[in-house]
Structure formats: structure tokens, C-alpha cells
Amino acid sequence: MLPPDLALALLVNRTANAYGTNPPAYIVYRETTRVAAPTLGRTQEIDRRVIARNADDAAVMDDIPGGAQRIGQAFPIIPYFDPFSQFYFSYYANLKRIDITLQRGMPMQLAIPPPNPDVDVVFAYLSFWSVSYAADSRPDRLHFSIVPTPRDGGGMYPSDVVEDPQTHLPAHIVLRDSSSDMTIAMDYSIVDGHWVITHGTFTATEHALFLTFVVTADVTYDEFSFPSAPPAQAAVLPPPTPSPMPSP
Numbered sequence: 001m002l003p004p005d006l007a008l009a010l011l012v013n014r015t016a017n018a019y020g021t022n023p024p025a026y027i028v029y030r031e032t033t034r035v036a037a038p039t040l041g042r043t044q045e046i047d048r049r050v051i052a053r054n055a056d057d058a059a060v061m062d063d064i065p066g067g068a069q070r071i072g073q074a075f076p077i078i079p080y081f082d083p084f085s086q087f088y089f090s091y092y093a094n095l096k097r098i099d100i101t102l103q104r105g106m107p108m109q110l111a112i113p114p115p116n117p118d119v120d121v122v123f124a125y126l127s128f129w130s131v132s133y134a135a136d137s138r139p140d141r142l143h144f145s146i147v148p149t150p151r152d153g154g155g156m157y158p159s160d161v162v163e164d165p166q167t168h169l170p171a172h173i174v175l176r177d178s179s180s181d182m183t184i185a186m187d188y189s190i191v192d193g194h195w196v197i198t199h200g201t202f203t204a205t206e207h208a209l210f211l212t213f214v215v216t217a218d219v220t221y222d223e224f225s226f227p228s229a230p231p232a233q234a235a236v237l238p239p240p241t242p243s244p245m246p247s248p
Contacts, residue, residue: 001139005131008144009110011163011170012084016107018169018195019082024226026234027052027080027196030064033219035098037206040213051234052078056241057104060233071236077102079197079221083173083186084108089156091182091204098202098217128152140165154178164188169195181205191224198222 001007033046052059052074059074077100081087086105091098110126113119128151134143142163148154156175164171167190175184182204189198202217230237 001133001137001142004133004144005126005129006112007142008129008131008146008161009112009126011142011144011161011168012108012110013112015082015084015169015195016109019080019085019107022193024054024080024194024228026227026230027054027074027078028223028225028227028231029079029221030223031075031219031221033076033217035215035217037213037215040211046075048075050074051231052080053230053234053237053240054078054080057102058237058240060236062233071238073101076100076200076202076217076219077197078104079224080194081186081197082107083158083175083184089184091202098215100202129157134160148178152178156182156184159183160185167195177204192226194224194226196221196224 002010028049028051030049031047033048034043035046036043047064048061049064050059050061057073057078059072059078061070061072061075063069076098081102081104085107088101088103088105090101128149130147130149132145134145137143144161146157146159146161148157156177158173159176160172160174161170162172163169169190170188172188173186175186176182183202185201186197187199188195190196191198198221200219200221202215202219204215206213206215
């Protein structure tokens with residue numbers, strides 16, 4: 001197999017290319033979320049139908065069945081998201097709700113040296129991540145384990161990445177926060193030609209008054225469609241705002 005850092009660099013570039021090629025204008029889907037604080041015995045179900053404008057992540061969200069309508073950033077996060085990109089993430093969680101903010105950035109493209117007949121081996125040196133193959137990694141199903149180096153700037157990093165053997169894009173990515181126990185795990189699939197999140201989990205320890213508890217959120221995305229023109233329900237959205245989303 002290729003050296004793990006070179007194989008990961010190639011995967012990062014393939015992901016950026018797939019993400020930036022023909023991004024959907026609108027994403028319509030159902031999301032089913034279960035938020036829980038297990039040690040406190042608290043749970044909440046949040047089921048919504050969502051119409052999201054991909055360029056600026058503005059969404060119309062209708063609680064189901066027959067609940068309130070909300071307008072804002074797609075909850076919990078928009079399913080069209082490249083976690084290798086330069087993004088900003090923050091959250092607020094308590095016993096009653098969980099609020100998540102995601103600002104997507106430009107996809108990452110890593111420089112890969114061109115083939116050279118005089119060179120026997122090429123290593124893509126990633127100074128900010130230390131990359132190795134996990135024990136179950138195979139040539140037809142690469143599995144990477146990643147830890148940040150002292151050159152990493154902090155924040156979230158992909159600690160675990162599994163490549164889909166058919167699409168050669170990530171099928172599973174785990175993001176960890178270098179300064180807390182927060183983790184976000186995401187499963188990806190190709191749906192109607194688009195690489196999207198189909199399932200995700202969020203876990204973090206929270207502190208409220210004298211309580212310390214773990215909050216978890218488990219989210220399933222399904223019933224996708226990708227209309228090129230705005231659906232009628234999207235008429236309530238504000239005008240688009242500038243975004244770093246790549247153009248087709």
C-alpha cells in the first residue's frame with residue numbers, strides 16, 4: 001500500500017474534487033434526531049423536514065408531524081459538508097436543547113509531487129497530522145488513524161477516516177476536538193450523484209450549575225432530493241448571502 005500520509009492526501013483531494021463538482025442548489029430531506037443526557041435520564045426527539053439552500057446554508061425546517069416552522073441554519077448541520085475543509089464549528093447544549101453553528105470553508109487541496117522516474121518513493125509530508133493505517137485497513141478499504149502534531153493549530157481534526165471501496169471517497173469520518181472530549185462521527189453515501197451525510201452522532205461533556213453530564217445527539221438523514229430550482233416552500237428564505245461554496 002502507499003505510505004499512509006500520501007494515501008490520505010490523495011483521499012483529501014478526491015473528496016475536495018467531489019464536493020466542489022456540481023454542488024446541489026437545494027437539498028430537501030428528512031432528519032430524525034434524538035438528543036439525550038443518559039446520566040440524567042433525559043431525551044428529546046426532533047424530527048423535521050428540511051429545505052436547505054446549499055450556497056449559504058439557509059433552511060426552512062418544519063417539525064413533523066404538523067409542528068412549528070423554523071428558518072435558519074439547517075439543523076443540526078447541513079448534510080453537504082466536507083470535514084477536511086477549513087470550517088468553523090461551535091455548539092451550545094443544555095438539558096432542553098442543542099444549538100450548533102457550522103460555517104463551511106473552502107475545500108482543502110494538498111500539493112502532491114508529480115511522478116518522477118528518478119524517485120522511488122514519494123511521501124506527502126503532513127506536518128500538522130500524524131497518519132497511520134488502522135489495524136483493519138486493507139488495500140481495498142483504507143482505514144486511517146490520525147493524531148494532531150504540535151504544529152496543529154488546535155480545534156477539530158479528523159481522527160478516524162474509512163474509505164469506501166466503491167467510490168474511493170470517505171464513508172466514515174470521526175472529528176475530535178483537541179481541547180475537549182467532543183466528537184462528531186459521520187457516515188457518508190452517494191445519493192443521486194452527491195456525497196452527503198446519511199447518519200451522524202455528536203457527543204460532549206457539559207457543565208450546568210452543579211451538574212456535569214454527557215450530551216449525545218444521534219441523527220439520521222433520509223428521503224433526499226436535490227432540486228435545481230427553489231421549491232415553493234423556500235420562498236420564505238432571506239436573500240442569499242455570499243458564501244465560499246465552490247461554483248460548478
